Amino acid sequence: MKAVLATDLSAASEATIQNETCLDCLGRIGIDEIHLVTVVPSNVHSGMPGIDFEKRRERSIRRYRRVIEAAGFDVEVHVVRGTPHRRIIGIASTIGASLTVVGSRGKSPLENRVIGSTARNLARTTETPLLVNRIERGVDDPVVLKQHLFQRMLYATDFSENAERAFEAFSYLRHATQEATLVHVATPKDPALPEGVDPEQRLGELAARLEDWGIDAEIVVRQGDPADEILATEAAVNPTTVLVGSRGHSRLRRLLLGSVSEDLVARATGNVMLIPPA
Template sequence: MTGKSAVLATDLSTASETMIESETGLNCLSRIGVDRIHLVTVVPANVHSGMPGIDFEKRRKRGLRRYRETVEAAGFDVETHVVRGTPHRRINGIAGAVGADLILVGSRGKSPLENRVIGSTARNLARTTVVPLLVDRIERGVDDPETVRRHLFKRTLFATDFSENAERAFETFEYLRHATEEVTLVHVRSPKDDTGDEGDVEARLGELEDRLDSWGLEARTDVRRGDPAAEILAAEREHEPSTLLLGSRGRSRLRRLLLGSVSEEVVVNATGNVFLVPPPRSA
């Protein structure tokens, strides 16, 4: 595998610390070919260094130094970036500038506030990222949180509507397979489904199974009926994968919020990790 680079975004919170100090998580990144990590923290534009008793930039630089030692000890080359501005915009900007292959961000999962289910930065990144985005779910409501799923990609649930971008997401198994053991292929037949009859669907899923088998991955299929987002989330609850993989824009031609409505609902409501693969930048 050629070396890959990842932007690991942190706000120095407990959730970020848990994500960075997860030895298993760092090992998963290494196994999929990541050898360089860019640690990024963003000082919000409305925070000023002259505010009484507060020096956010110095505090964040100290925090990044500690994180850098942890990540370097795990065998990665590390660069740190302390920048100012709107978090998701600066994180996307750095990912583009350094040619990152993916962005990793921690999330404390479902919030008691219904309309703020994941952190605003993670949600905004999900809507706007131009490189694959991994939302690493962290326990909430405890003083010493752990990652919700210990392994990032060991058991992957891949949701497909057979669209071009779903195929693009599937192609990530070319490198995810080095950290994956089993895959559940999920397709949801909705009332407006135009992907063919059941025989066609089974045949197309069978082709994906064969490709996974050629990579040495155990695969199974799950064909469901109903609302796509609701059924994908139901499949996650049933199969309990390490990570749910899907394209960030599917068959819908409506570009609501720059993210397919199904993908957004899955990111917001999934229990475990979500790996979103966006269309090419030119799209």
């Protein structure tokens, strides 16, 4: 499996690359080839006053490549120019990536918050599964907040087709997952579910599948605003990653998993993994 690992060469985006546990987790789910991508914004050039970007970029990329290769991965490097999220999506599509990994917030040497905005844009438009890796904020030497990326998963579902597709990610995540909490949020704004679906029964069936894979699973049914209740569940069970589809079944925009996933990327305390539609 191939993964795109996007970096803006900041201390924040470096945290994942330098973290042995994070890299080990990627290896456990079957990633063996990592494409390291850094995007130079179109409005930045090496001749800008006070910017020694070319040398910084070369030093950082060499160091990152050594670390990733030492962890046992094949590595390809892509240095491109353009709009970050569009170029990342393009590269992921071209190489047939199974996963894109991006830091949740970063401040590049160019004084642009490249990765922070890129994560939000990728959440809206990604065409491959996206892992938004939560990095410590407000410090000079940040660390990854949840190093064991897939150890404890919180799976949120509205029982839509894409939510079911997100659940299928456990077919490879299970090699690194020990515990999972499955949550459905019922809301009076749009109470309709696919015909014949009983939330607790359906969650129980999904939990049984996880138990067959050796994953301890529990189910939770809540009522209220989907994003708020998913985040409340995250606070209660402390997962390492929230897993959700990036589209849902509801016709109401607020209930679309597209908008919920965007909220999760912005507000979750841990990592967020989004699965786009087929």
